[in-house]
Amino acid sequence: MKRIVLTGASGHIGYHVAKQLLERGNSVILLIRNENDHIARLKLRGATTFIVDLHDEKSYQAIIKDADVLFHLASENTVDTSDEKRIVKNTFELTKKMIDCATANKVKTIIYTSSVVVLGRSPRSDRLIQENDKASCLESPYVKGKFLAEEYCNKVIREKPVDIRRLYPSWVMGDDDLKLTPPHKIVSKYLAKGNLFYFSGGISIAAVEEVARAHINAWLLGKPNERYIVAGHNISFKKFYSTLAKYSRNKAPFLYIPKWIIYACSVVSKILLGKKNPIDPRYVRSVIGNYSWYNSEKAIKELNYTIPPLDSILQAAMNGVRKKLWGIHPFDKKNNIDIQRIEYDQNDVLLITGFPGWLSNRMLDILLNGNKFGNYAVNRKIRLLVEPKFKGLLSTPENIEIFYSDITDKDTLKLALKNVKAVYHLAGVIYPKKINAYHKINYIGTKTLVDQCIECGVRRIIFMGTDSICGYGKLKKIFDETTPPNPYKNYGRSKYLAEKYILDKTAEGLIEGTSLRGFWFFGPFMPARNMNFLKMFYWKRQIVFGNGKNLRSISHIDNITQAFIKAEKNNKSIGKWYWIGNKHYDYTVDQIYQNIANGLGVDYKPFYIPNWACELFGLLDSILGLFGKVNATIHAAGKFHKNIAGDIKDAQNDFGYNPDVGFEEIKLELKDIVSKNYA
Structure with missing residues (x-):
């Protein structure tokens, strides 16, 4: 039986990857910091767990030695800007140590979960971002950390005989998001308070089950050192909120706010609140008015990646958030x-x-x-x-x-x-x-x-x-x-x-x-x-x-x-x-x-x-x-x-x-x- 090791199983995508691996009859080893409900449910399905410090290679190097595959999904996914040092440590430095330890201990294949944020955004709605694009604005510590990790992967691939296959998810949505990733926090706020405003720009909505399946197929069907965008429906912010409105009691947005107003408010808020500012001006400049729209054709062709209907993805996401709220x-x-x-x-x-x-x-x-x-x-x-x-x-x-x-x-x-x-x-x-x-x-x-x-x-x-x-x-x-x-x-x-x-x-x-x-x-x-x-x-x-x-x-x-x-x-x-x-x-x-x-x-x-x-x-x-x-x-x-x-x-x-x-x-x-x- 193949030796499969996975990090990040307590998170949204990681839980679904581990769950699907177990459903296929695989023996799965989870490297965890502590046990939450996701881990408890995976253990009931047969997963083996080891409590380790992912920043300390000595705590897990014997566990991953000679593994057939390491799925590395552990990361701090946040839009917080108050503690750059911590966030970069939990994104870039964590990934660097995992890759170094995996290569030193002869792990055959590494499946690394990057993010579309390292590929950037387009100012035009008619141009989709591809795997070979590169972000020009590192608007948050999370983006900086993931970008540095991306650069490090490129360096290791150039210098060593390794197999690191990277996936770039967009806004991943669906059920079983225990801690609420940033997209689901937005859904949570919408369900609680509604939103009558919209702004220019767009996002790409992907289904967590399909993104998880793409991770497994990247190992089974993917090519060595290949890169795959796993995005979804490329839609405007207005359509996103309007679709949420269809399945809630809240109204669809109808008041348009220009980017310059949002940016001005974020600057004033930054001056008044400093690190406690809820929205950073760099984030506004990078996200609002631009299009986080991506081309998933390579994953569709090579990994059998599929994109379910938008309404079903968002309904599942809303139900998952409701479970959390209730x-x-x-x-x-x-x-x-x-x-x-x-x-x-x-x-x-x-x-x-x-x-x-x-x-x-x-x-x-x-x-x-x-x-x-x-x-x-x-x-x-x-x-x-x-x-x-x-x-x-x-x-x-x-x-x-x-x-x-x-x-x-x-x-x-x-x-x-x-x-x-x-x-x-x-x-x-x-x-x-x-x-x-x-x-x-x-x-x-x-x-x-x-x-x-x-x-x-x-x-x-x-x-x-x-x-x-x-x-x-x-x-x-x-x-x-x-x-x-x-x-x-x-x-x-x-x-x-x-x-x-x-x-x-x-x-x-x-x-x-x-x-x-x-x-x-x-x-x-x-x-x-x-x-x-x-x-x-x-x-x-x-x-x-x-x-x-x-x-x-x-x-x-x-x-x-x-x-x-x-x-x-x-x-x-x-x-x-x-x-x-x-x-x-x-x-x-x-x-x-x-x-x-x-x-x-x-x-x-x-x-x-x-x-x-x-x-x-x-x-x-x-x-x-x-x-x-x-x-x-x-x-x-x-x-x-x-x-x-x-x-x-x-x-x-x-x-x-x-x-x-x-x-x-x-x-x-x-x-x-x-x-x-x-x-």
Whole structure:
């Protein structure tokens, strides 16, 4: 069997190359820095992994020795201009070391992923760029790094008996872009905010599956030391945005902006923001008004390269970005014989609402495969209630049944509840665009679900409550189960009404309900908003709303999942609500931030926002509410300086709640979470 080694499998193209190689029955060795979801999925398909430092040849030279082929795709793909030294190191210097090590260790063929940026752009729409063209403007550190790597390849080919086959992808788009490459970041921004403007110039859109296939065929069918452009549809920026508009709720662009205006704005921004400038004038000068249009004829003829329809490429890209934005992950049931599963009756069915979501994603993962200690996996039929907008985007094992329904749709709920033994009710909104969604989804949705449970004979309901039901500590800093409700604004009121309805119907003997109130969430499957909070710790100073001395409890979602499982099985919890946090329930905010900083390996240097300013944020939040609006940052800032902490002893005493994930475990997983999503 051929010896195949690959770098960059955690990235977009690299993942698809590795996946296709494995699908063809090849044995594939992956050189990785760390493991992310892509690597985990490739390992399930049979890939062998080695954790190495690609800048240190000694860490991998024995692994690649005498390999039949090295696919080198690892690179830092970014339009960032703030740290040229780092980016050039992770493009040019990285490639130089890989090529030197591969040639010294007699690797037969190197397939190197360059980029069309090294070939340049055309000022005319009637002239396509060819393989022998050369960029005249190195507008960013990434382009500079890839250009230097290109020049080095030319030098090695001239001086040594090597076989380096180069591919030049354009804008590569499609599904499974875990970290969002620059083209997909543009799609992400468009889906979130739309874009009414367009400008002159154009780009070339390629499909990731076909670009990956071209890499493999460059090895199998290509010629030694040959170069292949693997571009796609050469279209204008206006057509690009107009096509995105066809498959979203956003409008197509109709306002034209001349290049000189964009350039002038970029110059002013550069002066004001320096390295933090979002768009560099050199980038504007090189990209806007020019045509990144390329000729892929050689790859089509020699590598059987194909270009799918534009609409199908962009639809796949948009769906992939939506998965990222909505926190949708592929789920697999691992065949691990060491996992001790909790057994349920073969006719027992569990319905989970609120999927996909941060908590529901991790809960399903634990129910399928156990937590980090191998606990709480189940042998149980699981049914998911999923919003219709997620149709076609989910990937779950065959034994997971999906019902697409709005939480307020009585007819579909009846179908979803058929033969269900228990409901884990996680569905709810925290930061909706419109404030009336709180009442509609959190309260009316819960009421509708409970009413249908009663009608269908489903008795057991475990509800995900919130600390906002009690607001914040006033007379007592630490909540307990005697603390009276004091709902914090519209969100707290909606969750309180939902919880009250469940407990009232339990008191009437119609259902058997329990409410578990969580605090500040931590854990895997963290959504983008919380990821951005972690990224803040890499700033020079970390923003703290308040003086950092107020008390906050945290809830790791693994611990919450444990609480759901244990509470369901214990009749003592019926008709009650509980605080579900970590064992150490009275951290100060400073202590929490310090633990996070320690976990991420950075210094904690707080920048405190005074309490009076936080009160102003709270006032502004209330004013926005009068107009039916919610701003997540303003809402959170308005109460961040308050005491929000709770004692968990009742849950410990009543149903054996034992939160085994604390900050020591959280610190270990934090850096891993960041690196998997952004490294």
